[in-house]
Amino acid sequence: MVEKNVVILQRRMVIFLSVLLGMVLILLGRIGWLQFVNGERMTAKMAIQVKDSKVLQSPRGTIYDRNGRELAVSSLTKSLYANPSEIKDPDAIVPLLATLLEMKPEDVREKLTAGGQFIWLKRMIEPAMAQKIQTAIKEADIKGLGFLEESKRYYPNDNLAAQVLGFVGTDDIGLDGMEMALDKVIKGKSVEHSVDTDSRGTPIFKSIFTFAPPKQGKNVYLTLDSAIQFIVEQSLDKAMITNKPRGATVIVMNPHTGEILAMANRPTYNPNQFYKYSDQEWKNRAVAYNYEPGSTFKSIVSAAALQEGKLTPEERFTDAGFVEVSGRRIQNWSGESYGNISFVEVIKQSINTCFVQIGMRLGAYKLTEYAKSFGFGKATGIELPGEEEGLLFDPKDMRDSDVATMSIGQSIAVTPLQLITAVSAIANEGVLLKPHIIKEIRNADGSIDQEVTTQTVRQAITPETARILTGLMEKVVSEGGGKKAFVKGYRFAGKTGTAEKLQDNGSGYSAGRYVASFVGFGPVEDPQVAVLVVLDDPQGVYYGGEIAAPIAGEILGQIMRHLAIYPQITYQVPSPKETPQAERDVSKEIKAPPGKVVVPNVTGKSIREAGDKITQVGLSIVPIGTGVAVRQSIAENTIVDAGTEITIYFEPR
Template sequence: MHLPSTKKFKKLCLLMLGLLVVLVVRLAWVQLVDGGTWSERAREQLQESRSLKTPRGAIYDRGGKELAISHMAKSLYANPREVKDPDGLAKKLAPLLKMDENVLRDRLKVKGAFIWLKRTLEPPEYQRIAAFIERDKIHGLNFLEESRRVYPNDMLAAHVLGFVGTDDKGLAGIEMAMDAVIRGQTHKQILDTDSKGTPIFKSIFAFQKPKAGQSIYLTIDSAVQFAVEQALDRAMQRTQAQGATMIVMNPKTGEILAMASRPSFNPNTFFRFREQDWRNRAIASIYEPGSTFKSLVTAAAFQEKVVTAQEIFNDTGAIDVGGRVIQNWDGGSYGAMPFADFVKYSINTGFAAVAQRMGGKRMLHYAENFGLGKATGVELPGEEEGILLSLDSMQPADVATMGIGQAVAVTPLQLLTAVCSLANDGKLLKPHIIKEIRDSDGLLVSYSSPQVVRQPVSTEVAHEVVGLMEKVVTDGGGKRARVEGYRFAGKTGTAERLRDNGAGYDPGRYIASFVGFGPLDDIQLAALVAIDSPRGLYYGGEVAAPVFAEAMTQIVRILGIRPSQPPAAFQPPKPAQPAALRQPAPQPPAPAPTPTGKMPMPDVRGRTIREAAQLLKQHGLFLIPEGSGVAVRQSVAPQAPVSPGTEITVRFEPR
């Protein structure tokens, strides 16, 4: 046998040794220098990263009733690496998911091992897809559980609650304002996968679940909210208005017990409604308050001592200020009467005169002190600030018209908050709608307490104005706001509607409103009603005051508030009937008095409101008009004996 020479054998050994050294050096280089890079590539191929979110915290009413909760729902995802026929699968999935076939096809063809197809499926959708996967042995489709927001009471308090998008982000209402608090934590989960990208079962559960979001307890009372929404719905149907809002507060604490707007929407299916339906009119719409503002003017004037309740004013029916004529609603004049009657009967000329005495500087000062021209700071998004003229831009006519609730624009919440200061001994409180916040374990995180902003007027002045406002409800234009068995105070308002772009007024459209509070023995409730562009009757006393009475009659029972006086003998007026707007009159000697001090009742049938008012004034009688047009009925028959000072209800109808 021929053996290789020793020289050749050595060369072969050296060559093998050299190759071994190269391999060792390369292996050391890969391990020590490039090891991190190759390890990362291996992890990328055998691991998947997914972001998982814990559920949002719940939203409750003040008593713990669920208003917004999160349920776990199935979300469908695909592993495109396992999908063999994306075109065919997209065609089959499209009708099951009610999605566009092209959208599904594009998603199934993306690179990678994970893509969402549809999130938070409805139970029927999940059942259809699960059955399809099992029946057709589909590979590459699977489900993950995600949090889905549910509003168990549908439209109740929709504008307060708001809604969330598919990404679990709050888009309106409390859901948006408190999103950072309510929203759960996001956890990045790393899943180990096999060579095909399928998650290994063990790794799915090998992570620590993050905490859910914190829960919000609102000041809202669900039962009160329901009563308010029912009253608004009936008002919308009755008046065929464009919109409406009502807010109920506790003037002693600033807590908002109810807040509703119409039109409304269902937050479970918010995307099926118009964007304007999402608008919370209570905080996002501004309007000239009209005569409801006169309660604040009265308080400011009393505080500045520019007028007293007993001072006599002579109403001439109109007043010219800088070329602007301000007149009473019917163009009539009522002669000499104390300022208290100007408040009770809402006579424009007297308030224009008082505003002139105050002057622009003081009028603006008190408007600002009552919180107007600035957002209240309530815990809701989208709050408007309202409009106050600057002192430099105010003309004499602006000062006078501000006295009757024009030349100033407010939100419903701003005005109610300001009037609540009168019901709270002159102290202005910051309104709030969040009672407390608790963590996912139920432990208290924070709570709200009454916050005094300032005191615009003294306690004595506030009490005096409250007394005058009670007369508005018992004897004046707010009579239809009476709640049988309870003492309430308030003020009606009727204002021309501003155009949506703010450029002037919208002809023939009005905002009818009423603001009031009570029971006066122990004031616990205050509310504002505003009806936007009602058809037909549009005075606040006719349209808004009955809504206040209807809702408050239910609310005092819901809250167990005992009556403050025995039931009255009067019958509550039907909501469809127009409101009383009393026209005060001077007391001239009654013509042809009888020996008993009474006189024959004049016949006002066939006369206009203005003509009837003037005729009754001549006899020392008060007019309570109902409707518009010409008189067709009167509460006291013609020629029947009647005493001076008697209130005569007259029904007016179109010719």
């Protein structure tokens, strides 16, 4: 009996061990199959199930003006995402999310039911709003939602230099202006970060939030001066109200370096909300607007004729009031005849008939050659997108009538930047420079990565010719058609322009539509700035000398005070009974019309003292820095509207 039981037990042990051994062999076979035969495919499948990746973007570099004032900055914001596979009942949370996110319920529902493991609900949410949303989600115990940090671009000065700066899209891609031109330079680094997830794709331990994004991109310093830019834009805003042009452009350049100190356009836009505006408002007319320059181009014709010996300043002309060339009749803008007249008067009064005579002396080839020498017909190469090249004749195809019209700045097209660059060459002793708007590029640690220096293009005319022409152009401002640009105590040179405007289809000129302009520079003794004002299709008075010249004069006067370039006038020593000039408050002696006030001088004052003085006269103060006032955005004794904001810059002393 015992032996029988032992045999049965042994048999059972053999069966058990055989089954166990079989299971082990099957398991080993399966492991071998998974490891060696199907290993790569299964590894990839597992990685998909337990790994996810998110591309994180570090902040863009900051764009500054030449003095270190921020023009475009980046900050971290929160973006809300959803894992649709985790949300069991989307309809239950749609009303709450639609309210919190200020979205249409149907849009929220579409996102939540899209499937997958990741979808953006709303991006670039301001911190205060993100905190409110986060609290509401937690209180409602909603699963499948989370926040990621993203970099958002801000423009602290709103529309200041908007077309120069451009804007950035939601995917941190520069879409216009410097943001687009320097996208690869200032854009932060993007890093694909691997995240551990569960089988549903949810990050384990919120590992994505522990990831430190890479350092920001390089910083850019522009040649712009924010104070000069503010002066220009304020003047442009007044011109838009007074003259009601379809568009307007002002450029301020340093003629000795080619640096752009200000570049402004109207209409304009706020890059913080660029999506609310049209592409015409985004357009940088300073580089992307082709127009006939009119009489401002006569400065180039004069330069060519003087340089070629076809003209002397003392020469006299006979003006009959009109001239006919190849069957085309050209008359003076005034419709008058000036008779026997010197060239000094010709350029002062911008007499068309005499400039036609000068152009005919030069001929098609020389006229075109000098136009090209001054940079027309070719893009300047400035670091801005969308630059146009303008339009010149091919001299071999020019008729005499083409030479005649080109001599008075018609039948050709230029950009505002080309024109101010050419006139700046006259101010720079005949040397044409390449204009630039980038001063330097710095790494995140502050070290200089790239410094942009002055680049000479060519010697367009000799220094002697440039000096003679400068003297003639000074007469235009002091005595001629540009005298509304005159600023007491300063010597400026310039040229006015009034050109008929082409029809939109290019088939001819539009009746009653003009482009009014003025270009000038100074002080004549050592030109520090050149200014161009272009008003496209103004309403009412349309002559450049009447509406563009006074804008330029206002801008030039304020820039001189901003740059501490003092008037070249002689003061008499006061008698003992008089108050010394330094102690007198000149602003109290100037009478402002109703609704206007005179800007006081607050240099040397503390923030409180400056604030009191500014507000007492009915203005608003915008303080920048600490210490005592060293500079103000609008110069003393300027008459402005009551309530105008005055930016005061303070520095420790």
